[in-house]
Amino acid sequence: MSVKTSLKYHIREMQREDLEEVTTLEAACFSMPWKYKDFEEVLTNPNRCYLLAEADKVTTDIPDRILGGCMLTHIAGEGDISNVAVHEKYRNNGIAAAVLSALLKLGKERYGITAFTLEVRSQNIPARRLYENYGFVSKGVRPNFYEKPKDDAIIMRKDD
Numbered sequence: 001m002s003v004k005t006s007l008k009y010h011i012r013e014m015q016r017e018d019l020e021e022v023t024t025l026e027a028a029c030f031s032m033p034w035k036y037k038d039f040e041e042v043l044t045n046p047n048r049c050y051l052l053a054e055a056d057k058v059t060t061d062i063p064d065r066i067l068g069g070c071m072l073t074h075i076a077g078e079g080d081i082s083n084v085a086v087h088e089k090y091r092n093n094g095i096a097a098a099v100l101s102a103l104l105k106l107g108k109e110r111y112g113i114t115a116f117t118l119e120v121r122s123q124n125i126p127a128r129r130l131y132e133n134y135g136f137v138s139k140g141v142r143p144n145f146y147e148k149p150k151d152d153a154i155i156m157r158k159d160d
């Protein structure tokens with residue numbers, strides 16, 4: 001069941017205390033999830049940043065503290081977006097859009113990034129729509145890039 005009302009949250013960078021819950025979010029959203037140690041590495045990598053949406057208040061309606069998040073990796077002046085995830089019961093409330101928007105802003109301000117890229121499953125319509133809303137356009141296909149289940153990857157790019 002999705003939560004439509006009273007969903008108040010703020011966006012901030014991941015800290016050590018968040019690692020367990022971010023790993024749980026990742027496992028709930030992906031068939032080949034990043035593990036705890038992968039997120040732990042982000043904390044000490046100056047070219048990586050993970051932003052998360054944290055509920056202002058944990059309640060019976062909103063039992064999770066961390067609702068969603070996504071990752072930016074700075075590589076040679078460009079930004080790679082990955083690990084975009086929102087717990088199923090909080091989807092369709094604009095959380096991914098809010099975190100992605102904040103991450104694009106952070107990328108420009110912190111690293112001077114002017115071009116962002118990402119890969120998305122061809123069958124993942126919600127994610128493709130989300131990225132298109134933010135100006136990402138398809139630049140090519142990597143056939144059978146994904147496993148579990150097999151799928152093509154669409155490479156998307158956003159230039160400023």
Ligand SMILES: CC(C)(COP(=O)(O)OP(=O)(O)OC[C@H]1O[C@@H](n2cnc3c(N)ncnc32)[C@H](O)[C@@H]1OP(=O)(O)O)[C@@H](O)C(=O)NCCC(=O)NCCS
Pocket residue numbers: 029030068083084085086087090091092093094095096097098119120121124125126127129130133
């Ligand atoms: C993709 C995902 C992160 C979207 O999270 P979300 O918080 O529900 O997204 P938002 O509410 O911010 O929606 C943003 C846009 O996505 C699109 N969207 C979201 N859910 C959709 C759906 N079920 N069908 C079609 N479009 C959808 C809409 O265009 C929406 O924009 P709109 O509000 O202008 O209509 C979420 O579905 C998820 O975690 N999926 C599993 C993990 C995943 O696939 N991650 C992406 C990997 S590339």
